[in-house]
Amino acid sequence: xxxxxxxxxxxxxxxxxxxxxxxxxxxxxxxxxxxxxxxxxxxxxxxxxxxxxxxxxxxxxxxxxxxxxxxxxxxxxxxxxxxxxxxxxxxxxxxxxxxxxxxxxxxxxxxxxxxxxxxxxxxxxxxxxxxxxxxxxxxxxxxx
Amino acid sequence: xxxxxxxxxxxxxxxxxxxxxxxxxxxxxxxxxxxxxxxxxxxxxxxxxxxxxxxxxxxxxxxxxxxxxxxxxxxxxxxxxxxxxxxxxxxxxxxxxxxxxxxxxxxxxxxxxxxxxxxxxxxxxxxxxxxxxxxxxxxxxxxxxxxxxxxxxxxxxxxxxxxxxxxxxxxxxxxxxxxxxxxxxxxxxxxxxxxxxxxxxxxxxxxxxxxxxxxxxxxxxxxxxxxxxxxxxxxxxxxxxxxxxxxxxxxxxxxxxxxxxxxxxxxxxxxxxxxxxxxxxxxxxxxxxxxxxxxxxxxxxxxxxxxxxxxxxxxxxxxxxxxxxxxxxxxxxxxxxxxxxxxxxxxxxxxxxxxxxxxxxxxxxxxxxxxxxxxxxxxxxxxxxxxxx
Numbered sequence: 001x002x003x004x005x006x007x008x009x010x011x012x013x014x015x016x017x018x019x020x021x022x023x024x025x026x027x028x029x030x031x032x033x034x035x036x037x038x039x040x041x042x043x044x045x046x047x048x049x050x051x052x053x054x055x056x057x058x059x060x061x062x063x064x065x066x067x068x069x070x071x072x073x074x075x076x077x078x079x080x081x082x083x084x085x086x087x088x089x090x091x092x093x094x095x096x097x098x099x100x101x102x103x104x105x106x107x108x109x110x111x112x113x114x115x116x117x118x119x120x121x122x123x124x125x126x127x128x129x130x131x132x133x134x135x136x137x138x139x140x141x142x143x144x
Numbered sequence: 145x146x147x148x149x150x151x152x153x154x155x156x157x158x159x160x161x162x163x164x165x166x167x168x169x170x171x172x173x174x175x176x177x178x179x180x181x182x183x184x185x186x187x188x189x190x191x192x193x194x195x196x197x198x199x200x201x202x203x204x205x206x207x208x209x210x211x212x213x214x215x216x217x218x219x220x221x222x223x224x225x226x227x228x229x230x231x232x233x234x235x236x237x238x239x240x241x242x243x244x245x246x247x248x249x250x251x252x253x254x255x256x257x258x259x260x261x262x263x264x265x266x267x268x269x270x271x272x273x274x275x276x277x278x279x280x281x282x283x284x285x286x287x288x289x290x291x292x293x294x295x296x297x298x299x300x301x302x303x304x305x306x307x308x309x310x311x312x313x314x315x316x317x318x319x320x321x322x323x324x325x326x327x328x329x330x331x332x333x334x335x336x337x338x339x340x341x342x343x344x345x346x347x348x349x350x351x352x353x354x355x356x357x358x359x360x361x362x363x364x365x366x367x368x369x370x371x372x373x374x375x376x377x378x379x380x381x382x383x384x385x386x387x388x389x390x391x392x393x394x395x396x397x398x399x400x401x402x403x404x405x406x407x408x409x410x411x412x413x414x415x416x417x418x419x420x421x422x423x424x425x426x427x428x429x430x431x432x433x434x435x436x437x438x439x440x441x442x443x444x445x446x447x448x449x450x451x452x453x454x455x456x457x458x459x460x461x462x463x464x465x466x467x468x469x470x471x472x473x474x475x476x477x478x479x480x481x482x483x484x485x486x487x488x489x490x491x492x493x494x495x496x497x498x499x500x501x502x503x504x505x506x507x508x509x510x511x512x513x514x515x516x517x518x519x520x521x522x523x524x525x526x527x528x529x530x531x532x533x
Contacts, residue, residue, distance in 0.1 A: 020161045022184045024501050026209020026290040028160050029253060033279075036272040052155070068162050068183045071154050097206055101187040122209055122290040 010056065010082075011139050013045040014132075017055035017079070021072050021108065023062025026122030027089035031059055034125040041129055044136065052079040057135070060108045063091040063098045069111050076112040084115045084135060088128060093117045147175075152489060154183050160257070161500040165478075165493060169486055177481035179474050184501045189464060196459040197223060197297055197433060207466060208502040209290045210253065213239075213246045214444035215451070215502070216295040219464065221376055222440030222453040223297055227433045233378070233420040235299035240377040242285065242294050243442075244412045248319060249278045250445035251401045251408070254497045255326065258398060261491040262339050267329070274322045277315045284308060299425025309416050316416070320409035327402045330395075340395035344480040344492045347392055354476045358447020358469050359404065360496045362388045363396035370443035384411050394488075397495045431459050444469055446497050468502030 020028055034041050035048055049055045052075045064072060076083070087108040090096035094107045108114050115138070118131035147168050154162035162183035168176035188207060192200045200219065207215045217239060224231060231239075252275040259267030279289050285304050286292035294300050330336055346356070351364035361368050369386050371379045387403045389396040437454040447469030456462040473496040481492055 017155075018160075019155055020184075022162065022186055022501075024206045024209040024212075024291075025161065025499060026206070026212070029209060030290060032160075033272065033276070036276075037269055038273060038276045050156075062184075063186065065183065065186055067185065068154065071162065071183070075155050091206075097203055098186045098188070098191070101191045103185050103187040121206070122288075124289055 007140065011136050013047070014056045014084075014136065014139075015047050015049045015054055016057045016059050017049050017052045017075075019052075019058055019060045019072060019075055021060055021062045021068050021092070021111070022065035022104070023089065023091060024122075027061035027092070027120075030122050030125055031061065031088060031128060034128045039125040039129060041132060044132070046132065052076075055079055056083060057132075058083065058085045058112075059088055060085060060112075060114075061088045061092050063095045063104045064106060064108060064111045066103050066105060069105060072108075072111045084139075085112055086116045086118065086131060086135060087114045088118045088131070089123045090119050090121045093119055096121060150486065152493070159490075159493065159498070161498070163498070163500045165481075165489070167481065167486065167489060172485050172487070174481055174484055174486055174489065177478045179478050181474070181500060181503055184503070189466060192464045193460060193462065196431070197461065200461060200464060201295060201297070202293070204464070204466070205291050205293060208468070208499050210250050210499060211246065211444045211446060211449070211502065212291045213242050213294065214442055214449050215466065215468075217243060217377075218440040218442040218444075218449045218451040218466075219453065220295050220297055220440075221442060222438040222451050223433060223455075223461075225438040225440070226436040226453060226455050227297075227430060229298050229426060229429065231299050232423045232425065234303075234422050234424040236377045237415050237419055238285075238300045238304055238424060239295065240379065240382075241304070241412055241415045242282070242292060242300075243377070244408045244415070245278055245282055245285075246292075247408045247445045248405060248412070249275055249282065250497070251405050252278070254401060254445075254494075255398070255405075258491060258494055261494045262336075264336065267326075270322075271326070274319060277319055281312050281315055296425060296429075298429040299423070301425070303424045304419070309419070313413060313416055316409050316413050320406060320413075323402060323405040323409060327399075327406065330398055330402050336398070337395055340398060340491070341391070341393055343394045343488050344484055344495065345391070345393045346476055346480050348390075350479065351392065351476060354479060355472055356447075356476045357472045358444070358497075359397060359400045360447065360473045360476060362386075363400045364392035365390045368448070370441050370448050374441055376442065378415070382411055382414050384414075394491060394495050401497075432457060433459075433461070446470055446499055446502075447472060449502075466502070468499065470496065470499045471503045474498075474503070 098104045116135045150167045153164040164180040166178045204215045205212045252271045256268040256271040286294045348365040433455040435457040440451040442449045450467040452465040454463040
């Protein structure tokens with residue numbers, strides 16, 4: 001009973017924090033565009049937070065560079081459990097066009113575990129909304 | 145009292161990108177500021193040396209998602225100069241059009257972020273709503289909202305749909321009207337001027353001394369614009385004004401960008417109404433670019449972008465160096481941060497429209513707990529590159 005209440009609360013108000021791990025900004029502006037009036041993911045109760053300590057979902061964009069890796073792991077550790085990681089964009093999924101560069105370790109999963117991958121260069125707001133909704137379905141226990 | 149250091153970044157709500165500004169504060173006042181960049185360094189210049197010119201174009205599109213057309217345009221300008229290619233006029237016009245639409249989208253984006261930084265979220269929502277109009281045009285012309293992929297060596301990849309030009313003109317009319325509204329907000333809405341006037345003043349002398357470029361410099365009265373100084377594409381035919389503002393404070397940077405929005409709308413309309421006929425790309429473009437070197441200069445939304453390309457007669461460039469405008473503007477912002485208040489720091493950093501993904505040239509990996517620092521030297525980099533990691 002209590003668990004279903006907690007689940008309901010989680011699904012209705014997932015709070016995001018946006019982590020750029022070395023992206024080209026393309027996915028970042030699309031993540032913000034998804035929060036803006038045209039696409040408006042706030043209708044799902046999704047809010048952008050300033051600090052990982054308030055967040056449930058880490059929205060990561062970009063390949064993980066050598067310099068930023070420790071910071072990403074720290075941000076992940078600061079996020080209270082249960083936490084979910086969404087990798088936005090092709091670079092975040094596997095390194096994309098930057099794969100193989102000397103300063104790039106690979107996708108987000110080179111640093112932290114990832115729950116949902118959203119491909120696209122840059123991932124468009126509809127794709128981001130689709131990915132987030134699938135994550136919410138997963139949270140509800142329905143296979144997404 | 146021991147000095148207190150306040151880090152802004154690398155993960156900070158005021159910064160979209162992972163960068164660190166280390167502020168030494170005394171009470172509310174900032175006594176020293178230091179910018180540490182490099183979190184976004186991905187080693188693109190090195191990897192460009194192993195790719196053909198067309199692949200480099202694809203790669204350099206992704207230097208920065210906001211000013212992606214800037215970087216490809218700059219690169220093709222340099223490459224076409226080496227190869228001695230003359231782009232058809234329609235191709236140049238389409239490049240100019242996409243460049244101006246990009247400037248509109250970038251300035252609207254910046255206006256929203258700046259509004260957010262000073263707690264004016266209504267402006268954020270408004271400007272991002274209007275930005276969707278220009279994103280729609282870009283998506284129809286180029287096929288993608290971000291990273292347009294319109295440039296190719298010797299022209300552009302797609303023609304613009306002629307039957308849609310009227311729709312675009314209507315959208316640009318709406319955008320111009322909205323830009324006028326923002327100008328009205330900036331001049332008449334008291335809170336915006338009260339929050340930003342006289343904050344972080346960068347004098348004209350200081351701006352010239354620190355080599356600022358783009359809107360940051362123009363807000364301090366430095367009349368610098370590559371579209372005037374060294375017209376590329378078809379800018380020499382287009383009538384438009386160079387916007388400068390004398391105040392040098394944050395308010396001036398808002399005013400310059402808002403007035404530039406209106407100018408960009410005018411340029412885009414002029415190009416759409418006077419679209420030259422003919423082919424939009426060259427039929428044949430050599431795969432191998434003859435040996436030589438050239439510098440491309442382009443006025444991006446943030447300022448002057450410079451690409452240096454050296455060709456060695458093969459399919460791959462020998463060197464393709466990028467100097468992005470944000471790199472040029474960081475010293476000015478760090479300078480004005482000193483002596484100001486900590487509450488002004490986020491908007492001060494945002495005021496230069498930072499784009500660190502263009503900027504980062506070198507990475508410093510530091511173990512936070514032990515404080516040990518490992519710098520990447522040139523020989524380390526070349527070793528890593530040879531290992532192909």
